[in-house]
Amino acid sequence: MDRRTLLKLTGAAGLTAGMGSIAGCLGEEGPDEFVITQGELAANADPNDHNATPAYNVFDPVYEPLFNMTPDGELQERIVTDWEHTDDNEITLTLRDDVVFHDGEEMTASDVAYTVNRQVDEEVGIPSPQADGMTGITGAEAEDDTTVVVEHEVSPVLAETGIGVFGRVVSEEWMEEQDQPVADDMNGTGPYQMVEFAGEDYALYEAFDDYWGEEPAFEQLRLQMISSNSTRIADLETEASDVVTDVPPSDVFDIDDQDGLEVRNITSFRNIFLVMPNDEEPFDSQEFRQAMNYAVDTEAILDNIHDGFGEPMSQPIPSEHFGFNPDLDPYPYDPDQAEELIEESGYEDVEIELTCPDGRYLNDTDVAEFAASQIDDLDSVSCEAEIIPFEDLTEMTLDGDLGTSPEFFLIGWGNPTYDADYGIVPWFVDGQASNNFDDDELEELILESREIEDEDEREEHLQEVMAEVHDLAPWVFLYNQESIYGVRDDLEWEPRNDERINPGEMNL
Numbered sequence: 001m002d003r004r005t006l007l008k009l010t011g012a013a014g015l016t017a018g019m020g021s022i023a024g025c026l027g028e029e030g031p032d033e034f035v036i037t038q039g040e041l042a043a044n045a046d047p048n049d050h051n052a053t054p055a056y057n058v059f060d061p062v063y064e065p066l067f068n069m070t071p072d073g074e075l076q077e078r079i080v081t082d083w084e085h086t087d088d089n090e091i092t093l094t095l096r097d098d099v100v101f102h103d104g105e106e107m108t109a110s111d112v113a114y115t116v117n118r119q120v121d122e123e124v125g126i127p128s129p130q131a132d133g134m135t136g137i138t139g140a141e142a143e144d145d146t147t148v149v150v151e152h153e154v155s156p157v158l159a160e161t162g163i164g165v166f167g168r169v170v171s172e173e174w175m176e177e178q179d180q181p182v183a184d185d186m187n188g189t190g191p192y193q194m195v196e197f198a199g200e201d202y203a204l205y206e207a208f209d210d211y212w213g214e215e216p217a218f219e220q221l222r223l224q225m226i227s228s229n230s231t232r233i234a235d236l237e238t239e240a241s242d243v244v245t246d247v248p249p250s251d252v253f254d255i256d257d258q259d260g261l262e263v264r265n266i267t268s269f270r271n272i273f274l275v276m277p278n279d280e281e282p283f284d285s286q287e288f289r290q291a292m293n294y295a296v297d298t299e300a301i302l303d304n305i306h307d308g309f310g311e312p313m314s315q316p317i318p319s320e321h322f323g324f325n326p327d328l329d330p331y332p333y334d335p336d337q338a339e340e341l342i343e344e345s346g347y348e349d350v351e352i353e354l355t356c357p358d359g360r361y362l363n364d365t366d367v368a369e370f371a372a373s374q375i376d377d378l379d380s381v382s383c384e385a386e387i388i389p390f391e392d393l394t395e396m397t398l399d400g401d402l403g404t405s406p407e408f409f410l411i412g413w414g415n416p417t418y419d420a421d422y423g424i425v426p427w428f429v430d431g432q433a434s435n436n437f438d439d440d441e442l443e444e445l446i447l448e449s450r451e452i453e454d455e456d457e458r459e460e461h462l463q464e465v466m467a468e469v470h471d472l473a474p475w476v477f478l479y480n481q482e483s484i485y486g487v488r489d490d491l492e493w494e495p496r497n498d499e500r501i502n503p504g505e506m507n508l
Contacts, residue, residue, distance in 0.1 A: 034218035036501060037232055037241040039359065040390075041225040045197045046181035047168045047188075048119055051129035053270075053414050053499045054245075058223055061192035061205050061503055062102070063168035066093070066112065071496050073320070073418030075164045079112070079189070085156045086149070091163075093148040098212045101171045102186075102193040109142035114172035116140035116150060116163060126181050129398065132426040132433055133417070134162040136450060154450045155458065161417045191216040191504055200225050217507045227359055236261065236486045243491070243501070246362055247484040249307035255486045266495045267311050268483040269318050270414040271423075272361055274354065274371065274476035277436045279402040282347035289473040291341035293331035295378055296371045298478050300333070305366050309482035315466040316413075316423040318480050320497065323420030323449075323462030328470050330477060338378060348380040355406035357390035362481055368410045371476070398433045405436050412481060416498035420462045421450065424469065437474040 042055035047063045050056075068076040082094040099107040118125030120134050136154030143149055152159035174187045186194040191213065192205035202224040207216045224241075226232040229248050235241040237258065247255065247263060256263050276283040276292065283289055298312045312330040317323060342348055352375070356368030368385045375383035386406075397405045413434075415423045426434040429443050445465050452458040470477075483495055493506040 033220040033222055034503065034506075035222045035224065035241045035243075036503070037224050037226050037235055037244045038501075039225065039227050039229075039232065039246050041200045041203065041223060043200060044181050045184050045186050045194075046126070047170060047186070048128040048130055049126055049181040051132065053416075057501045058203050059168065059186070059188075060190070060500070061221060062186045062190045062194055063170065063188035064190045065164070066115075066167040066169065067164040069165060069416070069498070071494075075160060079107075079169055083160070089152055091150045091152065091156065091159055092143075093150060093163075095146045095148065096212060097146050099169075099189050100210055100212070101174065101189055102208055103171070103174060104210075105171060105173065107169060107171070107189055108145045109148045111172050112148045112167075112169060113140040113142045114175070115167055115170050116148075118170065118175070119166065125175075129433055130166045133166040133422055135425055135429075135432070137162050155453045157453075157455075157458075158419070158421055158450060161419055161421070165417050165422075192221055195220075214504070216504060218503060221503055233486065242488050243493075244486045245483075245501070247486045248363065249309050249482075249484065251486075252307070252484065260489055262487060262489040263484060264487055264493075264495050265309070265482055265484045266497055267309075267318075268414065268481050268499050269320070269416065269497045270361075270412045270481045270483075270499060271313055271316065271318070272310075272364075272367070272410070272412045272478045272481050273313070274478065275397070275405070275409050275411055275436050276474060276476070277402045277405045277407065278438060278474065280407055282345060282350050282352070283407065285345035285347060286472060287341040287345040288347050290331075291338040291345065292375065292476050293473050294334045294338040294341065295375045295381075296476050296478070297333035297374060298330060301367055301370055302479055305363050305370060306479075306482065309484065310479040312479050313477045315470050315477070316427070316475075317415060317420045317466070318497075321415065321418055321420055321423065323459055323466065325463040325466035325470075327463075328466060331473075335374075335378060339380060342378070342380045350380075351382040352408050353406070354383060354385045355393065355409040356385055356387050357393045357410070358387050360390040361410075361412045362484070364410060367478070371410075371478075397436065402436055402438065414499055416500065420466070424465060425450075428469070428474070437472075439472060439474075442468055442472060 038054045040054040042050055042058045047059045064079055066080045068078045080093045081096055084092055086092045117139055119128045119130050120137050136152050138151045140148055140150045169189050171187055184197045191211045193208045195204040195206050197203050205221040207219050232244045233251050236244045252263050255261050276289050278284050302310045314328040314330040354368055354372045356365055365387050372383045372385040375381055424446050426432045428437050449461045452461055483499055485495055490508055
């Protein structure tokens with residue numbers, strides 16, 4: 001039995017296993033404090049000043065999404081109880097009338113309109129990295145206390161997805177009284193209110209008594225950061241954590257063999273890939289970029305570094321997303337073909353450097369060093385890996401300026417929208433923070449897809465975009481990363497493809 005099969009079996013069986021005391025004192029009503037440990041948290045307490053999944057997990061207990069997104073990608077009511085497309089470029093949102101902020105003030109439509117505007121308009125808020133997920137939304141206005149009109153320039157489904165996935169309700173009055181970005185306090189409408197925010201170390205929460213929805217399962221909640229894999233696993237094994245993220249594949253069987261613990265996993269929507277900005281030699285050559293895809297053996301990476309976990313990718317989105325092209329296969333490992341393409345490119349005997357973040361993704365440095373060594377094995381290219389802090393890499397790559405990016409770098413991109421748009425617009429459209437590839441024809445093709453309202457026509461068009469991206473090879477397409485969690489075995493919870501950890505979906 002291989003590891004993937006074992007995890008599917010143990011994950012399915014985990015919901016009814018026996019109860020153990022992990023974090024806090026376990027009584028009839030559950031632990032005093034439920035502890036979730038991640039490898040990364042958030043640098044500040046501003047819900048709009050980030051766009052990384054671990055940070056969303058920090059903010060979501062406090063700041064509620066406007067909609068619920070089901071594990072199948074369906075938008076359901078939450079703060080918004082109804083929505084309709086009242087004009088070609090407008091969506092009217094109807095809001096709950098019983099929602100209060102943690103400071104006791106009632107939530108109104110003005111707060112929701114301000115929430116949207118703070119994300120998409122730098123004059124209202126801060127330059128928000130979440131704006132990439134809301135491109136095409138131009139603003140919002142309150143019509144009355146429970147009605148908001150959102151204006152947009154894209155197809156209605158994209159506007160719905162943008163506000164549904166990325167909108168988090170903030171208080172206009174409270175937010176404008178804070179220094180920007182907010183450093184260490186939170187005031188949302190969610191089931192938990194902030195007790196203490198200690199930056200990238202931990203965040204403490206307690207249940208909010210006046211929450212409009214279902215009472216949360218845990219009276220107290222802690223999210224903490226432990227960047228070391230071994231220390232994070234030890235925290236689980238010593239009953240100091242109830243859930244830990246990013247379990248290395250090599251630790252899976254050890255955890256699963258322990259009483260009271262188990263592993264749960266799912267192939268995530270996070271793509272891992274090697275970016276090749278095309279503004280510098282040799283990556284301005286399509287033949288050279290294709291050669292790099294043939295030079296790296298993704299199956300060997302998954303088998304030897306990830307113990308078989310993960311799925312090879314052929315395009316910027318996973319198979320579950322709207323617009324996926326099923327006719328595209330991953331580039332095969334073929335070093336001879338790579339050598340031929342390098343010769344065609346005219347860039348023989350070049351030296352390149354692969355930059356990789358340290359510890360942001362599962363076994364990321366091992367993957368980068370393996371890929372660099374395979375490229376270096378080619379007769380016509382020399383390649384070395386350079387390992388740097390993740391924060392340094394994001395500063396260089398998420399400013400929308402190709403000139404500041406490393407020539408060749410490893411990164412991951414999680415797409416929680418179930419739609420191809422968020423997998424391509426941020427990377428291939430000029431002016432987006434993540435844009436590291438300049439191709440006018442590709443950009444025009446992508447922008448055309450944003451205006452198509454007919455579902456079948458839009459899907460066909462997006463599949464054409466996927467084929468074009470595959471052929472242009474702006475990335476070395478690697479794999480969709482496996483999300484592997486260590487949990488107490490009496491926890492009622494299943495991991496999600498989008499990597500979101502919602503305590504509201506957990507119980508004991």
